[in-house]
Amino acid sequence: MGVTINGTTCPLDGVPVHRSLLDHVRDQGLTGAKEGCAEGECGACSVMVLRADPAGGTPRWTALNACLVPAVAFDGQEVVTAEGLGTPDALHPVQHEMAVRGGSQCGYCTPGFVCSMAAEYYRPGRPAGGFDEHALSGNLCRCTGYRPILDAARALGEVPADDALAARTARPAPAAPPADLTAADGRFVRPATLDDALRQLADEPDAVVVAGSTDWGVDVNLKGRRVPLLIAVDRLPELRGLLDGDDHLQVGAALTLSELERLLAGRVPLLDALWPQFASRLIRNGATLGGNLGTGSPIGDAPPVLLALEARVVLASTDGEREVPLEDFFTGYRTSVRRLGELICSVRIPLPPAGIVAFHKIAKRRYDDISSVAVAHALRVEDGTVVRARIGLGGVAATPVRARATEAALEGRPWSLGTARAAGQVLSQEGTPIDDQRASAAYRRAMLGTSLERLWHDHDARTDSAVTA
């Protein structure tokens, strides 16, 4: 067993289950990937891993924060670092553009930028010269001001036919073999099936369940959390489907957000409003809806949106399956109705989705920030009247909540600026926002208060719609 790094297989025997892929890569003498923050915020640790496409398409070189993921989870996987892309004498096209355009100054963030940029370079369907700058949303540079980095990205042409990493995508990505590894600090289990996973969880209900590990990795690195057993569910086939029900979509809890974004292809507009504001591309490449609900953070980005969508959560255990409306899921600060031994399997999103939607995330930075307050709107308007309003809120209480008083103040009223402002007064009084380092309670309330007016402007006012800041 082992992980293949830049074509060389590196054993994982005895590697602690709390050791990150980043540290393991660096242990191999590959010191290009750096630890800049150890919590998936800076991207200096970015590496590429080959991932299968859940829709059966071409495998993808996918950039990940190596600081957040346990090395043992990469058993059988293929990883490429900046060292694997090119050498100083034979630069990869991405490296060449970065070097000649002044894309590196101190150089510390550079290998991570190179990996994120290379993943975008290899993205199937990327047009020559086309570059999605969100691919770099999880990489921080303190020196350059980004202009030369963006220029380098935009200068990238088509991938040459003889490119080795592109050629590798002609063959399937490696599967994730079942695993049961024990090291000095604990045990890592990757069950083969959902049944195996549920049995494991029934036997050891205190185990920590990880998928993308984007939250767990922070706990390990910053809070020093250690546990006896990790159960990886990220590759369980039962958790990775997207199914069309009669009146709903069923979204696998272990699909990554990047995969979901591609699979849904715009079918749920409110989710499309969510994706670019959910952390960074590096995080979305690992994070899952199941994980975002499972951690139960009151400032998670997905819960307000899923509340507005009236999503339901499917929980499974060895005793069977049950479905819980998301509004009944959270019970307190980071607690939920999920019982010991239960696993979040999927999320059901009712169809058809509402017509007037928005996700208002109030934060200091546009990319990759944590919200001080978040509002998700889903309104149905028929003949000028609001017939159904669903509003999910984050950052105003110990749990994500529905803005029920505001919904009531909207339903049955004409959809007008007057209604938006009047209901905004109600919205500003929802929840119990607090003062903290992200924002004052007063600002949070003010932002609740203006959110419906923003929604109205963006959907129905013709004067200002194209110029929202």
Add this chain to the structure above:
Amino acid sequence: MSALSQRPAGGVVGQPLPHESAALHVTGHALYTDDLVGRTKDVLHAHPVGSPHAHARVVSLDATPALAVPGVVRVLTADDVPGVNDAGVKHDEPLFPSEAMFVGHGVAWVLAETAEAARLGALAVEVTWEPLPSLVSIHDAIAAGSFQGGQPRLLRGDVEAALEGAAHVFSGETEMAGQEHFYLETHASLALVDEAGQVFVQCSTQHPTETQDIVAHVLGVPSHAVTVQCLRMGGGFGGKEMQPHGFAAVAALGATLTGRPVRLRLSRQLDMTMTGKRHGFHAQWRVGFDDDGRLLALDATLTSDGGWSLDLSEPVLARALCHVDNAYWIPHVRVNGRVAQTHKTSQTAFRGFGGPQGMLVVEDVLGRCAPLLGVDADELRRRNFYGPGQSTPYGQPVRHPERLQRVWGAVLTNADVARRRAEVDAFNAAHERTKRAIALTPVKFGISFNLTAFNQAGALVHVYKDGSVLVTHGGTEMGQGLHTKMLQVAATALGVPLSRVRLAPTRTDKVPNTSATAASSGADLNGGAVKDACEQVRDRLDTVAAGLLGTTAADVRVEGGVFRRLDGLQEVSWEEVIRVAYSQRVQLWAAGFHRTEGLHWDSTRMQGEPFKYFAYGAAAAEVQVDGLTGAYRLRRVDVVHDVGDSLSPLVDLGQVEGGFVQGAGWLTLEDLRWDEGDGPTRGRLTTQAASTYKLPSLSEMPEDFRVTLLEDAHEDGVVYGSKAVGEPPLMLAFCVREALRRACAAFGPAGTSIALASPATPEAVWWALEAARAAGRDAGHVTEGAAPAPDQPAPDAPALHPRTEADAREQTPVHP
């Protein structure tokens, strides 16, 4: 034109080259201090035992439980220090303190076989604390009269009389936050001991000599027993000028006591918790204008938040006072400075070194007063620019004031400001919800260390028998491109292709007694030293070549590795001349030295000519503000900046762009928050991680970013006619803040004055525009007419570190 600034034809300086390590950066092959750990055997890892209190006495410390943790080898405490238990140059920073002065203050360090074991060991150390009263906010410190160090005073003319006679007098307060450096590479040291007990410390430091000094005095050994090397840094920005020394000393002490290499690398959280930041400042001011909006007098008291120890707070304050004028002639000036002592990290150097804070005061004054004077803010600024023959409040003539007009005019033209301002006005008239604004601001920034003694540098240039060249100099590389420039200087001075020259890592046993790579001075000082060393070798080689070419040395020219006679009739290769020179027993290497001429400074009176020259720049920003959230976009930025004749245009462009974005981060986004409550986490930095402290990402760069370097900008008396570039561009970002102010004002009635918090986060912008909508003219929190004078120093207030200055003067020639 001076010999130093004269640039030969065909030189390598001036070529737009990528960073000399670019190929290593992009492939992950460039090594940083902590990358060496995997190449070193038997390394021990260090972890601090940090204080949970903002202020507490260590009643007892029991390391025994830590030693029971598997892998823990030793716990370092004050008892282990053979030399001086101090990590600062002011002797106010005990390395192992008996009194913790801020949350996270390390009182002991655990050494272990793994980083994990060291962390667990630190948790196991049992400390009994006696919590003591603490001051966390600068306001509390001012109220309590808690100050440290000297209290400088900058005086010119008669402020009271000038204010008395001024047509318009305004007063107000200005407050600005500090800034975390957030160099991507956190502090790192790796210390080894050799067979003779000498210590070798690899360290991410901007000031290897001072790191060496501190390590030596902690260990109680002479400096010659300690060597410090810095391969390169993953960013410094001033944060590694003073702060690395203590960490290097802990690693060195551990290596000495255990005989094993010791690695000390801070996690991001520890780095943010333990190390100093840009000083936040508080300012009280009164200002007088005449009827035309010309500044008559400025009366201000600036208080910086120094944190728990002095560190570099005094020189930072001195630079703030020396930049409170920015680009403006103010006939009557009284500016007092003081450093508050609080129970926080010891604030330190950060790109601009107090200059940005001083300049922000006057920019804030102008931005808030312009609407009250009824003068457009850009015009108010231009009207007050320095003119010919005028001097700064500290008595330095302002040379090249016409460059202010040139950069300003160039920005107005390049940015098409007149047309775009009309568009902005039309936009704002048509849109109620969103407002746009354009603003221009200038920069005038003094170059040289205020302390004259620091303006010296050394270099060592070896030419080997095969003609290859190895250059070592005293400056450190932190991404600013210093090594790239030094390679260009060496190749130019020697007349060889760049490929013949290699640059060796910075080490204290190659070039001694170096100054910090700081104050933007790296290229000026080390460039002068490298050029001096190269020219010594060149002079000898010219003589050898003259013999081979049958002419005199004065008639020999070398370019591109070929020596030619002036008449061009004969040539001989560099390699051949080197071969012959060696056989003639000509010395092929030289030590170079440079000191900046013409500087003098009296820090007690705050008078003199501390700066070799001023760097100038101007910038225009256009922003758009959302009136429903306070969120904003930076639509376009135009910059014209004066770097003299650029040594390396691609490098300089990168410095200007990067400095601008970092400055915009300080002014608009980056938000340091300490817990000022009375709970158990009082004094804790609540934004001590990348998830809570946000620096600019790709989404904050200007959507349209146009930077040009001022042309025909030769600077006499500086290496190859260039100017320093590291710090000045940071302050170009004032235009973003001023544009936000104007956009907020557009939400109120005409003539609205706006007070805008710094950083101007979306929330701060929201409150500013809400005030504009609600209060109109009162939103600027500016008082008109007579107002009480700012706090004045007590009669017995100490002067600014007179001892250090006096010491320096005794040892350094002073040019009156």
